[in-house]
Amino acid sequence: MSPHGSPIPRLLLNNVCCMRNAQTILRNINVTVHDGSALVLTGANGSGKTTLLRMLAGFSRPSGGEVLWNGHDITSPGVFQQYKLQLNWLSLKDAVKDKLTVVENVEWFEVLEGKSGKSRPALKLMGLGRLINEKARMLSMGQRKRLQLARLLAVDRPIWLLDEPSVALDYDGVELLEYIIEEHRKKGGIVFAATHLPIKMEDAMSLRLPERFPRRMTLTDMVRS
Numbered sequence: 001m002s003p004h005g006s007p008i009p010r011l012l013l014n015n016v017c018c019m020r021n022a023q024t025i026l027r028n029i030n031v032t033v034h035d036g037s038a039l040v041l042t043g044a045n046g047s048g049k050t051t052l053l054r055m056l057a058g059f060s061r062p063s064g065g066e067v068l069w070n071g072h073d074i075t076s077p078g079v080f081q082q083y084k085l086q087l088n089w090l091s092l093k094d095a096v097k098d099k100l101t102v103v104e105n106v107e108w109f110e111v112l113e114g115k116s117g118k119s120r121p122a123l124k125l126m127g128l129g130r131l132i133n134e135k136a137r138m139l140s141m142g143q144r145k146r147l148q149l150a151r152l153l154a155v156d157r158p159i160w161l162l163d164e165p166s167v168a169l170d171y172d173g174v175e176l177l178e179y180i181i182e183e184h185r186k187k188g189g190i191v192f193a194a195t196h197l198p199i200k201m202e203d204a205m206s207l208r209l210p211e212r213f214p215r216r217m218t219l220t221d222m223v224r225s
């Protein structure tokens with residue numbers, strides 16, 4: 001509880017700023033996140049969505065402001081060791097090992113977590129049950145994304161940082177993504193999703209990052225005018 005009696009948010013982004021190469025990428029981002037919440041991040045290419053997710057993952061430090069987890073700055077050494085164990089990261093780089101089988105690609109992450117037994121059910125839920133023993137190099141783009149989502153389920157950490165989670169998924173795949181996000185949130189999990197495509201998430205917060213440069217006329221504008 002805070003001194004005012006309200007629960008301390010699980011995560012608080014307090015005036016977060018990010019500079020890269022003397023340019024401001026993110027300016028004064030303020031977000032309060034409680035268990036079960038979701039934040040949908042949108043914005044033009046280059047507006048800073050991945051940068052914000054990377055900051056939440058602790059890959060880079062804010063150049064201004066702070067990210068607090070349970071009221072503690074995530075960049076403090078003692079805190080970061082605990083905080084990083086809360087995170088599950090899904091990025092466009094899928095880290096799928098082509099020489100391993102589909103199930104090995106998930107079990108590997110589960111073993112690192114000191115867990116077992118969830119990989120096969122997770123792959124089945126994601127519609128990859130028949131491909132479990134195939135080499136991962138056989139998978140299509142959408143199937144690789146489904147494998148990544150199966151990892152989220154098998155590893156089962158509370159804070160999901162999802163960068164373009166629906167890219168390459170077919171209609172059923174997007175519905176499955178929406179389903180697992182909903183189930184995760186019902187258990188108190190937190191979801192951050194950067195996306196250009198609509199993903200249905202009930203009562204999700206949304207943050208549209210502003211374009212960083214004045215918009216110039218594009219080819220599309222010229223064709224339309």
Ligand SMILES: Nc1ncnc2c1ncn2[C@@H]1O[C@H](COP(=O)(O)OP(=O)(O)OP(=O)(O)O)[C@@H](O)[C@H]1O
Pocket residue numbers: 020021025043044045046047048049050051052
């Ligand atoms: N390490 C870095 N050094 C310098 N500039 C960087 C670095 N990382 C990202 N940027 C710049 O920060 C800006 C934001 O990039 P970011 O990848 O966060 O955008 P995005 O909103 O995720 O874009 P997209 O929709 O294209 O995925 C870009 O202009 C990018 O060039």
